[in-house]
Amino acid sequence: MPELPEVETVRRGLEPSMQGATIDRVQQNRPDLRFPLPPRFAERLTGRDIVALGRRAKYLTIHLDNGLTVICHLGMSGSFRIETDGDENAPGNFHHERVKSTAHDHVIFYLRHHDGSGVRIIYNDPRRFGFMLFAEEGTLNQHPMLARLGVEPTGNHLSGQVLRELLAGKRTPLKAALLDQSLIAGLGNIYVCEALWRAGLSPMREAGSIADDQKKLDLLADSIRAVIAEAIEAGGSTLKDYIQANGALGYFQHSFKVYGREGEPCRNPKCRSVIQRMVQSGRSTFYCASCQS
Structure with a gap:
């Protein structure tokens, strides 16, 4: 969706x-x-x-x-x-x-x-x-649809310090924590995969494992904000049925680094690995095992 x-x-x-x-x-x-x-x-x-x-x-x-x-x-x-x-x-x-x-x-x-x-x-x-x-x-x-939503991942709402507070003590996989709408509102599968690749963090690692590493927290917050901002600027990503209000389609999908690229070379110029895919909580996760730890 x-x-x-x-x-x-x-x-x-x-x-x-x-x-x-x-x-x-x-x-x-x-x-x-x-x-x-x-x-x-x-x-x-x-x-x-x-x-x-x-x-x-x-x-x-x-x-x-x-x-x-x-x-x-x-x-x-x-x-x-x-x-x-x-x-x-x-x-x-x-x-x-x-x-x-x-x-x-x-x-x-x-x-x-x-x-x-x-x-x-x-x-x-x-x-x-x-x-x-x-x-x-x-x-x-x-309203029941909005009452439990977490922080917005745009502008200055999300920071490394905010992530520290949200992730501390969380034993769930990092990707699952970022998809929890009560923690961060609006993050979806595509952009979590993209942000984690940019931040060099494995989607499988325990969410709380980065709570004491301010450098990783700041990098992750920056990566989330950047990927969302770039996608908005590009008009959103076109997947299946999505269209803009004026009928045009978004083109951020052409900038995907990992999402939907299973088996393709990692786009990190220093990496010789390929993008892998696995299923987490029923959703496809795309990542580079060499770049993300």
């Missing part, structure tokens, strides 16, 4: 069309996605102004002028596309074929801007693993 950089890319793609617009009406084509849509979903959104678009971990948040927030998750195959008046085609050059069937257009937001122009924001989700839920005014951080 889309990871944090993909969701941030979607947020940035939607923001110019959605922030400051008024929701004229909402077309709800089915009663549910992964979960039932909230009661009076379309009615409660109609007429409201969108004051901001946010993101928490892998969740997109749409903030309205009455304090209500829509929490959106893209699931495995969910995506938004933008259609403006007179333009029925989402812009962008396609790297892979995208889902075009309107049969999977489950929710359509009809928006109006202050200049009178209109735009449609369409949520398409063939597998329907995504969802849209409400958080009432003042309760966003207490």
Whole structure:
């Protein structure tokens, strides 16, 4: 499913069309996605102004002028596309074929801007693993989907000192600890593999084993922040169903150092080994046994 950089890319793609617009009406084509849509979903959104678009971990948040927030998750195959008046085609050059069937257009937001122009924001989700839920005014951080999320791995939120506090005493594998959303919010399988390679740390080593090594902690924090920032800058990674809000695909996958590269040479110029793959907690882990210890 889309990871944090993909969701941030979607947020940035939607923001110019959605922030400051008024929701004229909402077309709800089915009663549910992964979960039932909230009661009076379309009615409660109609007429409201969108004051901001946010993101928490892998969740997109749409903030309205009455304090209500829509929490959106893209699931495995969910995506938004933008259609403006007179333009029925989402812009962008396609790297892979995208889902075009309107049969999977489950929710359509009809928006109006202050200049009178209109735009449609369409949520398409063939597998329907995504969802849209409400958080009432003042309760966003207490919502069951968000309440237990840990620190964000972006900007200055994550540091070596923060990692020391999070990992101390943890006997789980380092990769598993980094994927624990209650510790670090939004880190997914792809970027954990990439960050661990950059930091030269084995995904199998005990998480708490680096808690007393400030150099390793600082390097790991720097690696996590860097790989996330680069992926956001590149527009997110394109894997299977992910597309940006404007229909274009992300290209960070072309910079992967280990993910999906089993049997290929390690990209460390000083290394003569190949990338290996193993399964941890049901997920593929890609790593270099020579570079990561």
